[in-house]
Amino acid sequence: MTRHFDWLVLGAGSAGSVIARRLSDDPGLSVGLVEAGGFPADPDIDDPLQWPALPGRAFDWAYRTEPQPHTADRCHDWPRGRLVGGSSCMHAMAHVRGHPEDFEPWRHAGGDRWSYASLLPAFTRSESFSGGDTSGRGTDGPLDVILPDDAVSPVVRAYMAAGNALGAPELGDHNRGRLNGTAPNSLTLRNGRRLSVATAYLDPQILARDNLTLLTEHRVDRLLIEGPRATGILARHTGQPVTLTADRIVICAGAIASPMLLMRSGIGSADTLRQIGVDCRFDSPEVGRNLQDHLLVLGNVYRARQSVPPSRLQHSESLMYLDSSDLSARHTQPDIVLACVVAPSAAPGFETPPYGTAYTLLCGVTHPASRGVVKPGSADPDQPPLIDPHYLSTDHDRATFRTALQLARQLGHHKALEAWRDCEVLPGADMRSDAELDAFIARTASTHHHPCGTCRMGRDETAVVDPDLRINGLGNAFIVDASIMPAIPSGPINAAVVAIAEHWAAGLKTP
Ligand SMILES: Cc1cc2nc3c(=O)[nH]c(=O)nc-3n(C[C@H](O)[C@H](O)[C@H](O)COP(=O)(O)OP(=O)(O)OC[C@H]3O[C@@H](n4cnc5c(N)ncnc54)[C@H](O)[C@@H]3O)c2cc1C
Structure with missing residues (x-):
């Protein structure tokens, strides 16, 4: 029997962990959180000194770029976490909100609600800061931030x-x-150990909620779409196809996987989709473009x-x-x-x-x-x-x-x-x-390690998501993760990803 949820959240990384927690705060909503990887099991993940040793391990998507002509034709390794907690299980734990002017392109793209001033309550709500003057900092949020x-x-x-x-x-x-x-550097550590966003937001009590179901080892292949609505997903679990349906869907698969998922589902540049043999449901030429990294x-x-x-x-x-x-x-x-x-x-x-x-x-x-730009080489x-x-x-x-x-x-x-x-x-x-x-x-x-921007948010017609982060072309599906950033902030971006998710969840209006 196909399982049905009010909300499906795709990807249990930095953004997905926040969204699953905040949506399931409402006991009247059933929330399914779908993650390709499993729970973190490698003890080195917890040890802050071991982060440089984590890329290439079994829980790394281990992406690699095309040869880059301006970096001596090198291909660059791009680690990304494939596990509950996503890339926040591999990151270097630096917590940097960014410079207020970093968010001016966001305000320009999405209106005043995406200014730094508007995002501040979300930054603050996410943090539990210790290690100095706490003015202007959150002190009772899920994410511990220390100033060594x-x-x-x-x-x-x-x-x-x-x-x-x-x-x-x-x-x-x-x-x-x-x-x-x-x-x-301010660091996301608890008792000297890494604090991933999943550990922070999805503690055992949250995961025990009756209305929240975490499905690990479920890789989402594509959205199921009928007309202008997403009705569910097709995933793969232990090699078998699984169908899940939902009233609404939030994609939180990150700056590489979110645009890939959209394109495999028929939303992207009509030319690109033709090349890989996917029927174009909505011509959205900027999907996968605007890729930025430090x-x-x-x-x-x-x-x-x-x-x-x-x-x-x-x-x-x-x-x-x-x-x-x-x-x-x-x-x-x-x-x-x-x-x-x-x-x-x-x-x-x-x-x-x-x-x-x-x-x-x-x-x-x-x-x-x-x-x-990121794009699929095939529909597979x-x-x-x-x-x-x-x-x-x-x-x-x-x-x-x-x-x-x-x-x-x-x-x-x-x-x-x-x-x-x-x-x-x-x-x-x-x-x-x-x-x-x-x-x-x-x-x-x-x-x-800060790729972002591949499902750019904006009010213009070619933006991939609108300022509500609703996917243009789909009435009931959203993207909430690093991919929606119109422009990269000055520093590491995890704090901003968490703030995007907090901000979106707080402002959620039922479509
Ligand atoms: C080595 C490294 C060091 C870094 N250092 C820092 C740092 O010090 N400070 C900082 O701020 N940022 C740092 N970052 C960046 C930061 O971790 C990311 O920007 C942030 O975690 C992105 O959040 P996200 O929710 O967009 O994606 P992710 O956290 O990557 O989450 C995406 C989730 O979706 C899942 N997923 C993907 N595809 C599918 C699919 N088809 N089906 C189901 N699930 C899927 C993934 O497995 C993953 O769990 C670092 C990153 C890395 C890799």
């Missing part, structure tokens, strides 16, 4: 001091509206003159956002990010000194102009997506990256780091010219 103090590495303290000496304001906390300056150069590595104590947090303890035209600017939107990793961190193919004898400065561009859900982020395809991105690397080195050679620095290992003291720096960036830039 004593645990911050002395190397990272010296790097922040170097930033301050170059003019960067001493910020202390990234999440009070201002972003430029030095601060340790890159980080791995890395500006220094051999240490004394032994580097191991990180007590998650290795990468401090992001530093800067306006490169004025490092002391407090309020402007940053264009550059630096980071300090308490370990050698380099792209494949580069030699580094052993662990404990080196540290690394990373650098990146907060608002890349490059826009990519077992086939991987074709991901082309068009990395570094604009002059703006390449020039800003060069500035970022120059700034990282300036900071790395500052006397505030003298007690730690022996010598620069990468790119290496003799690498100076623009051409040499550009070549190093092309060979080492790697994803910061």
